Amino acid sequence: MSVYSFSEGSSVAKALGQYVKSKYDTAMAKHGRFTLALSGGSLPKVLAEGLSQQKDNIDFSKWEIFFADERIVPLEDENSNYALCKEVLFDVLPGFVPEQIHTIDTKFLKQNPLDSQAVADEYEKQLVHVFANASTVKVPVFDLMLLGCGPDGHTCSLFPDHELLDEDVAWVAPITDSPKPPKERITLTIPVVTHALSVAFVTTGAAKQDILPVVIEDTTSKLPSALISRAHPDRISWFLDDDASAKLDKSVLRVFPFQ
Numbered sequence: 001m002s003v004y005s006f007s008e009g010s011s012v013a014k015a016l017g018q019y020v021k022s023k024y025d026t027a028m029a030k031h032g033r034f035t036l037a038l039s040g041g042s043l044p045k046v047l048a049e050g051l052s053q054q055k056d057n058i059d060f061s062k063w064e065i066f067f068a069d070e071r072i073v074p075l076e077d078e079n080s081n082y083a084l085c086k087e088v089l090f091d092v093l094p095g096f097v098p099e100q101i102h103t104i105d106t107k108f109l110k111q112n113p114l115d116s117q118a119v120a121d122e123y124e125k126q127l128v129h130v131f132a133n134a135s136t137v138k139v140p141v142f143d144l145m146l147l148g149c150g151p152d153g154h155t156c157s158l159f160p161d162h163e164l165l166d167e168d169v170a171w172v173a174p175i176t177d178s179p180k181p182p183k184e185r186i187t188l189t190i191p192v193v194t195h196a197l198s199v200a201f202v203t204t205g206a207a208k209q210d211i212l213p214v215v216i217e218d219t220t221s222k223l224p225s226a227l228i229s230r231a232h233p234d235r236i237s238w239f240l241d242d243d244a245s246a247k248l249d250k251s252v253l254r255v256f257p258f259q
């Protein structure tokens with residue numbers, strides 16, 4: 001696992017932009033497209049800042065984008081992870097192809113009661129379609145997952161002690177009792193996240209400093225971020241600022257290779 005800490009948010013953004021560009025280059029050389037899962041929360045703004053410095057060397061029309069998790073709300077709702085990414089990324093940087101940005105199907109929102117399982121199943125079908133020609137059909141293999149880590153150690157919409165942590169069949173699962181609102185969401189499951197070729201957690205701010213030693217240093221932790229981090233440590237990078245990393249043992253920190 002590579003854990004990087006930077007003195008300020010702008011340095012986290014710059015490094016993340018360089019890291020994503022290198023993963024994009026690798027994917028393009030390998031199969032001519034870049035499959036990526038994005039999170040909501042604090043991630044999209046940091047990512048947008050980093051990518052704005054790389055945009056002249058990236059063809060965003062080659063990006064095939066899913067959401068690591070999504071709230072079951074209209075796409076224009078302020079709680080929608082898509083809406084957030086659209087505002088800071090898709091509407092700002094040039095070249096994204098709308099058909100390659102995979103949103104939940106909002107036709108299910110008209111149903112009463114809401115069938116969140118149907119939302120998850122439909123989203124899984126989109127994954128099946130996009131990854132159908134890839135070498136694996138058992139589990140989609142994303143080039144990159146960009147994740148957050150909440151102050152409770154949750155990531156995607158995988159929350160501590162939740163039964164979804166044991167899901168080992170579905171690629172996409174619904175959650176109807178999310179402890180963080182809104183309650184109804186879908187999430188990629190742990191098998192999908194841990195099969196990605198690279199996973200980056202992006203986490204900043206003092207509110208995260210108590211949970212990070214548990215997630216990163218405690219090898220017995222069952223927190224969702226820890227389970228993912230430990231599954232394939234060689235594929236995992238953490239991008240932190242010094243506020244977030246303040247309580248980590250300094251021996252876990254690495255020097256960011258692109259500087």
Ligand SMILES: O=C1O[C@H](COP(=O)(O)O)[C@@H](O)[C@H](O)[C@H]1O
Nearest residue numbers: 039040041042043148149150156
């Ligand atoms: O609810 C969510 O929270 C996590 C963490 O958000 P952050 O603001 O603490 O970075 C986020 O990764 C996820 O996509 C989102 O739905």
